[in-house]
Amino acid sequence: MKLLVTGANGQVGWELARALMPLGEVVALDRRRCDLSHPETLAALIAEQAPDVIVNAAAYTAVDKAESEEALATTINGTAPGELARAAKAAGALLIHYSTDYVFDGTKSGPYTEDDAVAPVNAYGRSKLAGEVAIRASGCDHLILRTTWVFAARGGNFVRTMLRLGAEREALRVVADQHGAPTWARNIADATAHIIAGAQRERREGAFASGLFNLTSAGETNWHGFAEAVFATARSALPELALKVTSVEPIPASAYPTPAARPANSRLSADRLAARFGIVMPPWQDALRRCLEELAR
Numbered sequence: 001m002k003l004l005v006t007g008a009n010g011q012v013g014w015e016l017a018r019a020l021m022p023l024g025e026v027v028a029l030d031r032r033r034c035d036l037s038h039p040e041t042l043a044a045l046i047a048e049q050a051p052d053v054i055v056n057a058a059a060y061t062a063v064d065k066a067e068s069e070e071a072l073a074t075t076i077n078g079t080a081p082g083e084l085a086r087a088a089k090a091a092g093a094l095l096i097h098y099s100t101d102y103v104f105d106g107t108k109s110g111p112y113t114e115d116d117a118v119a120p121v122n123a124y125g126r127s128k129l130a131g132e133v134a135i136r137a138s139g140c141d142h143l144i145l146r147t148t149w150v151f152a153a154r155g156g157n158f159v160r161t162m163l164r165l166g167a168e169r170e171a172l173r174v175v176a177d178q179h180g181a182p183t184w185a186r187n188i189a190d191a192t193a194h195i196i197a198g199a200q201r202e203r204r205e206g207a208f209a210s211g212l213f214n215l216t217s218a219g220e221t222n223w224h225g226f227a228e229a230v231f232a233t234a235r236s237a238l239p240e241l242a243l244k245v246t247s248v249e250p251i252p253a254s255a256y257p258t259p260a261a262r263p264a265n266s267r268l269s270a271d272r273l274a275a276r277f278g279i280v281m282p283p284w285q286d287a288l289r290r291c292l293e294e295l296a297r
């Protein structure tokens, strides 16, 4: 089996290059070799590579910047996945694509299921929704995996931002009225490998159906709770990191103005993924500890 990964230098893309190895030949392309801001180049690239599976881990993920660059974000997150999907259809390949909790407005009280209505409140969310719609319209075999609050030992993410700020400042203020589940890129990649193996088995048996699945850590918190857990875990897992921070104040989002609005509820139900692929993701606290232990090494 030949698997083509886009966004090879991203949090998830980096982990995929390792996690997919047991499944076959992995060709992991970074932005330089596969640029989603030029969707018109993708059909030829896929035809030439002739993969059995395409895993699209490339995305425009700068949520605040997307407010002033919505056209570019939409090209990368909307138009390009549509082109990959049409190329996947032509090649008879399976497309795995990642989406986000930010397709929701966050007004639901419980966890969102895959059947809940979408209503993005920011440009990034609209661009990611455009990608989902374009993929569905292509008719290729696909699985769209919605994840949330991704972190990893490398790359840009909230954990690394908190470790940097916590080493610089004594007091931090962090939003406490946005709720979700931090998800480790490694767990996403490992789950993806398991999902691909299951999906390819289904496709061989003629039992495959394309679909949408939530893929997030078990448990929930808010950004303030996550920040406090980062510092508590770092104090034991990363003792050599001199943390200055002594106060982490919980604040409402209204006291932390940002260009992009963010949903208050980002919690996603994990039931559909468990039922189809038998995957139960670990609690976010366990993933955080393992990630920080890795940072220490």
Ligand SMILES: NC(=O)C1=CN([C@@H]2O[C@H](COP(=O)(O)OP(=O)(O)OC[C@H]3O[C@@H](n4cnc5c(N)ncnc54)[C@H](OP(=O)(O)O)[C@@H]3O)[C@@H](O)[C@H]2O)C=CC1
Pocket: 006, 007, 008, 009, 010, 011, 012, 013, 030, 031, 032, 034, 035, 036, 037, 038, 056, 057, 058, 059, 060, 061, 076, 097, 098, 099, 100, 101, 128, 146, 147, 148, 149, 150, 151, 155, 156
């Ligand atoms: N990060 C998060 O919190 C969440 C992410 N997701 C989704 O999960 C998926 C993986 O995200 P994640 O790994 O966290 O994101 P990252 O931001 O860590 O990685 C995204 C990668 O995409 C690459 N990229 C950006 N623009 C282009 C382009 N024009 N052409 C090709 N590659 C490009 C970046 O390249 P470069 O390294 O050169 O900048 C980067 O390597 C995405 O679909 C994202 O929308 C969903 C929920 C939460």
Ligand SMILES: Cc1cn([C@H]2C[C@H](O)[C@@H](COP(=O)(O)OP(=O)(O)O[C@H]3O[C@@H](C)C(=O)[C@@H](O)[C@H]3O)O2)c(=O)[nH]c1=O
Pocket: 061, 062, 063, 099, 100, 101, 102, 147, 148, 149, 150, 157, 158, 161, 165, 172, 173, 174, 175, 178, 223, 253, 256, 258, 262
């Ligand atoms: C740095 C900082 C952030 N915050 C707040 C801002 C925001 O509400 C929250 C998280 O900030 P971030 O900018 O890290 O989060 P953000 O970039 O919005 O994260 C999102 O990224 C995209 C790609 C997704 O798909 C989402 O699932 C989600 O992970 O923390 C504070 O309250 N205090 C701080 O010091």
Ligand SMILES: [Mg+2]
Pocket: 061, 062, 063
């Ligand atoms: Mg961000």
